[in-house]
Amino acid sequence: MIALVTGANRGIGREVARQLAEAGHTVLLTARSEAAARAAAGEIGPRAQPLRLDVTSGEDVAAVARRVGGEFGALDVLVNNAAITYDTWQRASTADLDVVREAAETNLYGPWRLTQALLPLLRAGAHPRVVNVSSEAASLTNMGGGTPAYTASKTALNALTRMLAAELRPHGILVNAVCPGWVATDLGGPGGRPVREGARGVVWAATLPDDGPTGGFYRDGRPLPW
Numbered sequence: 001m002i003a004l005v006t007g008a009n010r011g012i013g014r015e016v017a018r019q020l021a022e023a024g025h026t027v028l029l030t031a032r033s034e035a036a037a038r039a040a041a042g043e044i045g046p047r048a049q050p051l052r053l054d055v056t057s058g059e060d061v062a063a064v065a066r067r068v069g070g071e072f073g074a075l076d077v078l079v080n081n082a083a084i085t086y087d088t089w090q091r092a093s094t095a096d097l098d099v100v101r102e103a104a105e106t107n108l109y110g111p112w113r114l115t116q117a118l119l120p121l122l123r124a125g126a127h128p129r130v131v132n133v134s135s136e137a138a139s140l141t142n143m144g145g146g147t148p149a150y151t152a153s154k155t156a157l158n159a160l161t162r163m164l165a166a167e168l169r170p171h172g173i174l175v176n177a178v179c180p181g182w183v184a185t186d187l188g189g190p191g192g193r194p195v196r197e198g199a200r201g202v203v204w205a206a207t208l209p210d211d212g213p214t215g216g217f218y219r220d221g222r223p224l225p226w
């Protein structure tokens with residue numbers, strides 16, 4: 001099984017890559033810095049292969065799709081993990097829309113662009129799964145006025161999850177959104193739970209059986225309200 005993880009040089013992405021490699025997957029460990037991808041893959045071992053990928057770059061995305069297609073001809077798991085801008089300093093009523101747009105470029109259009117480019121390879125995969133790493137902040141049910149750039153981008157990512165899941169269900173491609181919980185990373189800050197625990201729910205969605213759910217929003221394998 002071949003898996004690709006974005007933003008996998010640190011934080012939850014790196015731990016997802018490690019757990020998938022431990023489970024026997026070949027992991028394409030991608031990062032926007034080639035050196036960072038190499039360093040993280042080196043720590044994991046030979047099942048992790050480093051690749052440079054900035055999800056905001058159409059050129060990078062096309063190059064990765066060509067490379068994976070040429071080398072493997074198929075992809076089983078795509079984990080859209082990379083994200084930016086947990087904008088705790090902003091409120092919706094006064095948010096800087098340039099910051100909102102910039103966040104969407106990485107958190108929404110990045111996963112969208114990458115999924116489109118890799119779809120032919122996922123269709124050729126044996127057990128294709130797409131996991132969009134989201135956040136409970138995106139839940140409309142519980143939504144407040146804070147972190148507007150992050151929240152709007154993740155809510156739209158949840159919508160993309162639903163659309164892709166509906167479209168791809170007949171092709172056996174399972175697409176789910178997963179909140180890792182509050183995790184102690186650079187983005188989450190201190191006090192959150194260990195990355196090992198946050199990553200586990202992402203790996204769960206990445207390795208669902210063929211009769212597993214699609215179009216859902218989960219944390220730790222349990223549904224969250226949209």
Ligand SMILES: NC(=O)c1ccc[n+]([C@@H]2O[C@H](COP(=O)([O-])OP(=O)(O)OC[C@H]3O[C@@H](n4cnc5c(N)ncnc54)[C@H](OP(=O)(O)O)[C@@H]3O)[C@@H](O)[C@H]2O)c1
Pocket residue numbers: 006007008009010011012013031032033036053054055056080081082083084106110133134135136179180181182183184185186187188189192
């Ligand atoms: N931590 C939490 O409490 C928490 C809670 C809910 C959801 N999440 C979600 O979990 C995921 C991982 O978060 P994290 O806490 O592990 O964050 P993190 O420690 O800040 O790591 C973010 C990763 O994304 C990468 N990245 C940023 N922009 C990128 C781009 N344009 N192209 C490729 N990679 C890019 C970063 O690479 P560089 O090293 O190059 O910057 C880094 O590897 C995110 O989707 C986040 O929204 C986290």
